[in-house]
Amino acid sequence: MEEQRTPRSPAWGGPPPLWRHGPxxxxxxxxxxxxxxxxxxxxxxxxxxxxxxxxxxxxxxxxxxxxxxxxxxxxxxxxxxxxxxxxxxxxxxxxxxxxxxxxxxxxxxxxxxxxxxxxxxxxxxxxxxxxxxxxxxxxxxxxxxxxxxxxxxxxxxxxxxxxxSWGQDGIMATWIVAIVALSVLLRVRREQWARDRAERAQAARRRADEERLRIARELHDVLAHSISVINVQAGVGLALLDSDPEQARTALTTIKAASKEALGEVRQVLDTLRAPGEAPRAPAPGLDRLPELVEQAAGAGLTVEVEGEGEVPKLPPGTDLAAFRIVQEALTNVVRHSGSRHARVRLGSAEGALRLRIDDDGPATGADAGGSGNGLAGMRERAAALGGTIEAGPRDDGGFRVLAVLPLKVKEDR
Known part of the structure; x- marks a missing residue:
C-alpha cells in the first residue's frame, strides 16, 4: 500500500489517517x-x-x-x-x-x-x-x-x-459542535469501512491458504502412494531382472499402471486450478475405489484384508474423499515404514460417524514408522476439516494402528 502522505503532528499525536477507506x-x-x-x-x-x-x-x-x-x-x-x-x-x-x-x-x-x-x-x-x-x-x-x-x-x-448577544454566541457554539460532530461521525464510519475491508481481505487470504493446503494434501496423497508403489516395484524389477525376467516384467507393468493413475489424478487436481468455478472433469475418488487400493498394495507386496462392521451408508462427497485418502495414506505408510507385508482395513459406522481402522503387524523399519511427517498431518487436517478425529500410534503387540472417526453429516459453513 502507498505510504500515507499526511503526517501526524508531534504535538497532537492521534491515529494514522485513513483517507483511502469508505465511499x-x-x-x-x-x-x-x-x-x-x-x-x-x-x-x-x-x-x-x-x-x-x-x-x-x-x-x-x-x-x-x-x-x-x-x-x-x-x-x-x-x-x-x-x-x-x-x-x-x-x-x-x-x-x-x-x-x-x-x-x-x-x-x-x-x-x-x-x-x-x-x-x-x-x-x-x-x-x-x-x-x-x-x-x-x-x-x-x-x-x-x-x-x-x-x-x-x-x-x-x-x-x-x-x-x-450571548444568544448569537450560543448559536455559533452549536454550529461549531455540529461541524465537529459530523466530522467525528464520518471518521468513525470510515474506520468501520476500513475494518470491514481488512476483515474481507483476511477472509480471502484464509480461504486461499485453506485451498493451498487442500491442494498440497491432494498432491501429497496421490504422489506419496504412487511413488511408494513405484519405488518398491522398481527395486523388485532390478533384483529379478536377470534371474526372473517374467517377474521383473510384472513389476514394470505395475510401475506403468501406478504412474498412469498418478498422472491422471495430478492432472485432475491441476485442472481445478486452471478452471476455477468449473466442475471437475472426473469424479473425486471415494471408498468405492478401495479395491483399486488393495490391488495396488498387492502390487507393492502388501496383502490387505478389508473387513466391514455393518453397512456403510452413502457418504457425502467430502467425507468419501477424506476416507479414501486416509486409507490410501495409511497403506502407503505401511509399505514405506513397516516390515509387515500384511494390513487390515476395517470399515463401519456407529453413532452417526464413519469409523476407519487400519492395522499392520510391524515391526517398524525406521524411527518414523507409521508416518510421522506430512502424511499423518494431512490425515489429521482432513479429519479436522470435517469435524472428525484421527488417532495414530503403535500397538502394544508391536504393530501400528490408524483410527479415523468422520461424521456422516458435515456441518456447513455459514
Missing part, C-alpha cells in the same frame, strides 16, 4: 490516483464562493459592519488558500483558517461564508485523525470571537459597535 464521494483526497495531487479545483471554488458570498453579505450588513476592503479580501483569500494544504498539513490548516477568520471578524468585517473555511479546515483535521487539534482550533476561534464581541469591540472597528 469515494466522502474521500476528501479523491481516488487513490488523485491522492498525490493538490486540490486546486476545489480550493478555487471555495475561494470564489467565500469572496462572492462575503460581498453579498457586506451589502446586507452595511452600516452594522465594516465594508470590505483590500485587507478583508486578502484575509478571505488567505483563509481559503490555506485549504490547498488540507490533505498534507491538516492541523496547520485548521489553526490557520481559524486564525484568519478570527482576524477578519475582529476587524469588524461582515459575517458570512468566512465560517465555511473554518468548517472545512476542522473537518479535514478530524477526518485525518487529528480530532484534538480540530477541537483546539475551533475552541480558539470561538473564544476569540467571544472576546471580540463582548470586550475588545470597544477598541476595534467599526466605530460605535455594540456588544453581541
Amino acid at each position: 469515494p464521494g466522502w474521500n476528501l483526497r479523491g481516488d487513490e490516483e488523485r491522492g498525490a495531487r493538490w486540490p486546486w479545483r476545489s480550493t478555487l471554488l471555495v475561494a470564489a464562493f467565500v469572496l462572492i458570498g462575503s460581498q453579498v453579505a457586506g451589502h446586507a450588513q452595511q452600516g452594522d459592519r465594516a465594508s470590505l476592503d483590500n485587507f478583508a479580501r486578502a484575509l478571505l483569500i488567505v483563509g481559503s488558500g490555506l485549504l490547498l494544504w488540507r490533505q498534507r498539513h491538516p492541523v496547520l490548516v485548521a489553526f490557520g483558517t481559524a486564525a484568519a477568520a478570527m482576524v477578519y471578524l475582529g476587524a469588524g468585517y461582515p459575517y458570512g461564508p468566512v465560517f465555511f473555511t473554518v468548517a472545512l479546515g476542522c473537518f479535514s483535521a478530524v477526518v485525518t485523525g487529528h480530532r484534538t487539534a480540530a477541537w483546539a482550533a475551533v475552541g480558539m476561534f470561538w473564544v476569540g470571537h467571544v472576546l471580540v464581541a463582548h470586550w475588545l469591540y470597544r477598541w476595534l472597528p467599526p466605530a460605535g459597535d455594540r456588544p453581541a
Whole structure:
C-alpha cells in the first residue's frame, strides 16, 4: 500500500489517517490516483464562493459592519488558500483558517461564508485523525470571537459597535459542535469501512491458504502412494531382472499402471486450478475405489484384508474423499515404514460417524514408522476439516494402528 502522505503532528499525536477507506464521494483526497495531487479545483471554488458570498453579505450588513476592503479580501483569500494544504498539513490548516477568520471578524468585517473555511479546515483535521487539534482550533476561534464581541469591540472597528448577544454566541457554539460532530461521525464510519475491508481481505487470504493446503494434501496423497508403489516395484524389477525376467516384467507393468493413475489424478487436481468455478472433469475418488487400493498394495507386496462392521451408508462427497485418502495414506505408510507385508482395513459406522481402522503387524523399519511427517498431518487436517478425529500410534503387540472417526453429516459453513 502507498505510504500515507499526511503526517501526524508531534504535538497532537492521534491515529494514522485513513483517507483511502469508505465511499469515494466522502474521500476528501479523491481516488487513490488523485491522492498525490493538490486540490486546486476545489480550493478555487471555495475561494470564489467565500469572496462572492462575503460581498453579498457586506451589502446586507452595511452600516452594522465594516465594508470590505483590500485587507478583508486578502484575509478571505488567505483563509481559503490555506485549504490547498488540507490533505498534507491538516492541523496547520485548521489553526490557520481559524486564525484568519478570527482576524477578519475582529476587524469588524461582515459575517458570512468566512465560517465555511473554518468548517472545512476542522473537518479535514478530524477526518485525518487529528480530532484534538480540530477541537483546539475551533475552541480558539470561538473564544476569540467571544472576546471580540463582548470586550475588545470597544477598541476595534467599526466605530460605535455594540456588544453581541450571548444568544448569537450560543448559536455559533452549536454550529461549531455540529461541524465537529459530523466530522467525528464520518471518521468513525470510515474506520468501520476500513475494518470491514481488512476483515474481507483476511477472509480471502484464509480461504486461499485453506485451498493451498487442500491442494498440497491432494498432491501429497496421490504422489506419496504412487511413488511408494513405484519405488518398491522398481527395486523388485532390478533384483529379478536377470534371474526372473517374467517377474521383473510384472513389476514394470505395475510401475506403468501406478504412474498412469498418478498422472491422471495430478492432472485432475491441476485442472481445478486452471478452471476455477468449473466442475471437475472426473469424479473425486471415494471408498468405492478401495479395491483399486488393495490391488495396488498387492502390487507393492502388501496383502490387505478389508473387513466391514455393518453397512456403510452413502457418504457425502467430502467425507468419501477424506476416507479414501486416509486409507490410501495409511497403506502407503505401511509399505514405506513397516516390515509387515500384511494390513487390515476395517470399515463401519456407529453413532452417526464413519469409523476407519487400519492395522499392520510391524515391526517398524525406521524411527518414523507409521508416518510421522506430512502424511499423518494431512490425515489429521482432513479429519479436522470435517469435524472428525484421527488417532495414530503403535500397538502394544508391536504393530501400528490408524483410527479415523468422520461424521456422516458435515456441518456447513455459514
